[in-house]
Amino acid sequence: MHQAIGCVSLLVREYDEAIEFFTASLGFRVVENTPLEEDKRWVLVAPRGGHGVTLLLAKATGADQLSRVGNQTGGRVFLFLHTDDFWRDYRVMRSHGVEFVEAPRNEDYGTVAVFRDLYGNRWDLVERAGIVAEPD
Numbered sequence: 001m002h003q004a005i006g007c008v009s010l011l012v013r014e015y016d017e018a019i020e021f022f023t024a025s026l027g028f029r030v031v032e033n034t035p036l037e038e039d040k041r042w043v044l045v046a047p048r049g050g051h052g053v054t055l056l057l058a059k060a061t062g063a064d065q066l067s068r069v070g071n072q073t074g075g076r077v078f079l080f081l082h083t084d085d086f087w088r089d090y091r092v093m094r095s096h097g098v099e100f101v102e103a104p105r106n107e108d109y110g111t112v113a114v115f116r117d118l119y120g121n122r123w124d125l126v127e128r129a130g131i132v133a134e135p136d
Contacts, residue, residue, distance in 0.1 A: 007044060007056040008079070011069045012119065015041050018057045021118040025096040026081070027089075028055075047081065055079075070119030077114060077122045086111040086127035093125070100125075 012018035015033075022028040022045045031044040031054050043057040060066045072078055083089045090104060090113060101122070104113040110129040114122055 005053050007054045009056045009058045011060045012057045013069055015043055015059055025098050070121055077124050080124045080126055083127050
């Protein structure tokens with residue numbers, strides 16, 4: 001038996017502003033952008049070179065969903081972006097205006113810093129210690 005998490009839903013205000021942030025600021029690629037009924041779209045983004053989980057950019061509808069945009073986990077780190085070169089990605093992300101809310105630090109598991117996406121969700125940028133990335 002083989003199972004895997006295929007995507008994680010991330011509430012966004014607007015599709016295009018979210019696509020712009022993830023592609024321009026974080027260097028993600030658009031995996032799929034399919035129109036659905038009314039003004040809905042099936043939008044998947046993923047880190048370049050990444051294999052596995054994608055983000056489903058889900059446009060919030062109604063007051064309840066809109067109130068959760070940017071705070072889907074009550075202020076805790078929500079997502080973990082793994083990298084094979086922390087300092088490369090940290091510098092590039094900062095040059096694209098990504099807000100890091102703390103200084104990078106070394107932990108037993110690797111080098112890490114918390115950043116916010118365009119809506120305020122907290123992410124970890126992590127280079128795992130002792131883990132060699134699989135080649136593409």
